[in-house]
Amino acid sequence: xxxxxxxxxxxxxxxxxxxxxxxxxxxxxxxxxxxxxxxxxxxxxxxxxxxxxxxxxxxxxxxxxxxxxxxxxxxxxxxxxxxxxxxxxxxxxxxxxxxxxxxxxxxxxxxxxx
Amino acid sequence: xxxxxxxxxxxxxxxxxxxxxxxxxxxxxxxxxxxxxxxxxxxxxxxxxxxxxxxxxxxxxxxxxxxxxxxxxxxxxxxxxxxxxxxxxxxxxxxxxxxxxxxxxxxxxxxxxx
Numbered sequence: 001x002x003x004x005x006x007x008x009x010x011x012x013x014x015x016x017x018x019x020x021x022x023x024x025x026x027x028x029x030x031x032x033x034x035x036x037x038x039x040x041x042x043x044x045x046x047x048x049x050x051x052x053x054x055x056x057x058x059x060x061x062x063x064x065x066x067x068x069x070x071x072x073x074x075x076x077x078x079x080x081x082x083x084x085x086x087x088x089x090x091x092x093x094x095x096x097x098x099x100x101x102x103x104x105x106x107x108x109x110x111x112x113x114x
Numbered sequence: 115x116x117x118x119x120x121x122x123x124x125x126x127x128x129x130x131x132x133x134x135x136x137x138x139x140x141x142x143x144x145x146x147x148x149x150x151x152x153x154x155x156x157x158x159x160x161x162x163x164x165x166x167x168x169x170x171x172x173x174x175x176x177x178x179x180x181x182x183x184x185x186x187x188x189x190x191x192x193x194x195x196x197x198x199x200x201x202x203x204x205x206x207x208x209x210x211x212x213x214x215x216x217x218x219x220x221x222x223x224x225x226x227x228x
Contacts, residue, residue, distance in 0.1 A: 004157070033215065043204065043218045056215065091157055100146045100165040100208075103216060105157030 002026075006092050006106035014114055018080040021109045024073055025094030033103060034067055034077050035091040043091075049075065050097050082113045116141045116207050120219035128227045133177075133192040135222045137205030140186065147188040148206040148216065149179055158204060164188065175199070200226045 005024040013019055025032050033048040047057040052069045060067070064083070069075040079086055089110050093103040121136040139145055146165050150158040162173025169181040175198075179190045188205060202223045206216040 042220045045215060048215050093157075100163070102148060102160040102163055103158070105150075105159070107155070107157045 004092055004094050004104050004106035006090075006109050008109060009107065010110050010112075012112045012114065013082055015083055016081045017113075018078065019082045019086075019111060019113075021077040021090050021092075021111070023075045023077070023092030023106060025075070025092070026104055027073070029094035029096055029104070030072065031095045031097040031101075032069060032075050033093040033095075034075070035093065036088045037091060037108070038088045046077070079111075082111075084113045087111055087113050116145065116209060116217045118205050118207050118217055118219035120203075120205055120222050122222055123220065124223045124225065126225040126227055127195045129197055130194050133190070133195045133199065133224065135190040135203050135205075135224065137179075137188045137190065137219060138186055139188060139205070139207045141207055141209065143209050145207045145209065147179075147181060148208075149173065149177070149188075149190050150204045150206060150218075151175075152202045152204065152221075154201075161190070161203075195224075195226045197226050197228065200224055 007022045030051050034046040036044045046059045047067045049069045067077045089108045091105050091108045093105045095101040095103045117140045119138045148163045149161040151161050152158045161177050162171045164171045164181045172178045177192045202221045204221045205219040208216050
């Protein structure tokens with residue numbers, strides 16, 4: 001089991017540029033979550049999918065953020081255009097879609113927008 | 115609605131001393147409860163979880179937590195702290211009915227003093 005795989009591990013970009021973060025969930029997991037972690041706000045749930053369908057995107061900060069899950073083994077989180085306040089660590093997690101199933105987290109993407 | 119409160123954003127203990135990290139939850143339905151640990155530059159890892167049955171739950175690395183419904187608490191303990199326990203710890207809750215998205219506390223950073 002390779003775990004949840006996120007890429008890239010680090011991303012440095014200039015304000016206004018498009019950023020795409022990628023996630024490969026654990027095979028067989030049918031729920032996928034995107035979180036953002038900052039010192040000020042802690043862990044924030046941005047969006048989650050069940051069976052590739054977005055269930056709750058109320059945590060997505062604004063229209064500059066979008067997430068897709070075209071198939072069970074891949075998801076992207078896109079920021080366009082990026083802003084310095086988007087700088088954070090973005091985590092992807094996957095699980096089985098049962099309430100007692102723990103989330104398995106990737107190692108995160110550290111995004112810096114200058 | 116669910117929420118988690120972790121008392122104390124920073125806790126320091128001496129090596130060999132008892133570790134106690136506090137977590138109180140709010141949930142309108144019976145909860146599932148989790149503790150996660152985050153080491154620097156890594157994602158969150160599951161320490162232990164309570165679903166049903168025995169209220170004292172044992173996890174990895176010698177940690178355990180007790181679900182106390184009357185106190186709406188799920189405090190994390192370890193009898194003897196080790197230097198390698200220094201990390202950030204997150205308590206989380208999800209509902210036994212409905213979606214499996216987790217609500218996280220703000221985290222407690224544990225420092226172990228040699």
